[in-house]
Amino acid sequence: MTQVALVGYGRFGRALGTLLVESGMSYRALDPFSEVPEPYRVTSLPELVAGAELVVVAVPVPRLHSVLEALRPHLRPEQLVMDVGSVKVKPVEALAEVLGTKVPWVGTHPLFGPLSLAMAERPLRVVICPNPQHPEAAGRARRFYERLGCEIVEQTPENHDRVMAHTHALTFFVAKGMIDAGTGINVPFAPASFKALARTIEVVRSDAGHLFAAIQRENPFASEARSHLLKALEEIHGELERLPPESSAQEAGHMAIPAPQAGSPELTEARAHIDQLDRELMELLARRTELAQRAARAKAREGRPVLDPAREESLLAERRAWAAELGLEAEAVEELFRSILRFSRRSQAKGN
Incomplete structure (x- = not known):
């Protein structure tokens, strides 16, 4: 060993x-x-x-x-x-x-x-x-x-730190700025775009917020990355301030955020989003499988069986309620989760 x-x-x-x-x-x-x-x-x-x-x-x-x-x-x-x-x-x-x-x-x-x-x-x-x-x-x-x-x-160490400066360090930098500015704290509603940022901020705070200063100070490329970001933001801010109030959408068009696939047909765009969501669902299923195997190991240590009918029925009832809240067909969602539970039981058995 x-x-x-x-x-x-x-x-x-x-x-x-x-x-x-x-x-x-x-x-x-x-x-x-x-x-x-x-x-x-x-x-x-x-x-x-x-x-x-x-x-x-x-x-x-x-x-x-x-x-x-x-x-x-x-x-x-x-x-x-x-x-x-x-x-x-x-x-x-x-x-x-x-x-x-x-x-x-x-x-x-x-x-x-x-x-x-x-x-x-x-x-x-x-x-x-x-x-x-x-x-x-x-x-x-x-x-x-x-x-x-x-x-x-x-x-190489240098390539690693350059990439981390423009990803890891900047993520922490933006998250810290938004937290200190009180951006979006305790708002009663928020668009999906902000919810994605909010999840990132919570991950930073939960997983490694204590590393903020070290990530910024110990990476030799972090200062340069922060400066480039701040310069770009300042330029965008200046351009927005200089736009006349009566500017048309066409006149302000150069300020638009470029689309990932400009001019792509609606069907192609929808399919791309579905593919991305399916990939995320697969990743979530893999995470759920790992957690199920972890639960199986805990059951084994306690001498409990893998199958827990009462727990499964309670889980299914809760998922049906969630489906109803979201306007989904409860029976179809229950069928889906019964399949997931069968998959989990097989993975738990293999894990033991």
Whole structure:
């Protein structure tokens, strides 16, 4: 059984520990600032890394260098050290400086967090930054993450941080601005466009709002990305202010947001939206299956059967009520959910 050492047991460390156990790997953890459950707790770095094949350093980026220096005397050349930071240029520099050619290392960024795992989101993706000093390290990291059920994307640290600056960092930046401006807080109604933004804001707040400053400050490209966004917004604001009040729609046409498929026929557009919704439904079904298997494991530990007729009938009655609220045919919705429940029972049986 693969033994993993977790240095750091904060929000992500705890979530990774759960994923390790579910994947059949064992681990030990050390964190002076967080409570580690007794079966996994150790009290010193030598005890933590002894016998471990992989050492995962899950600490804030500003602490990474000092933690690596403390680890270095206890590491062996056959072990692999990985970080899991949401930026990569600075962590890779720290890994190279402290471990160099002596101990294999690789920079990684799991693109998921505690909320993603709790909601059984799939696929789980991880960015790995291949290390020329240890060519085999990326392959070992890939095999580790694939055992956890992850898809792998390889990038250089610089390319990773550039992409994250224009996606991850900007998402947090916009979310923080909207929260501080009180935009859309407790409104009695809102259009679908804002509801999508609101969901994004809630994900940021629930999953990683505590990382806001680190994501902005530790990514060397984040400042440039923020500046470009602010410049574009300022230019749009200026143009809107300069438009005469009596401007026609044609005169203001250059301010329109470009459509993804300008001039596409109505049927083509409708089919594209249906395809997208079906894809989302499949992803939701995959998440539901993962949660059903998780429930089956809990039932097995308690000695309870997979089939729970009373629970299923209660669930179906609730789904019929939901269907009625939305103006859907309750009987058809019940038939659909009976099929989903049969699918869940099969997946639970396979999972056990």
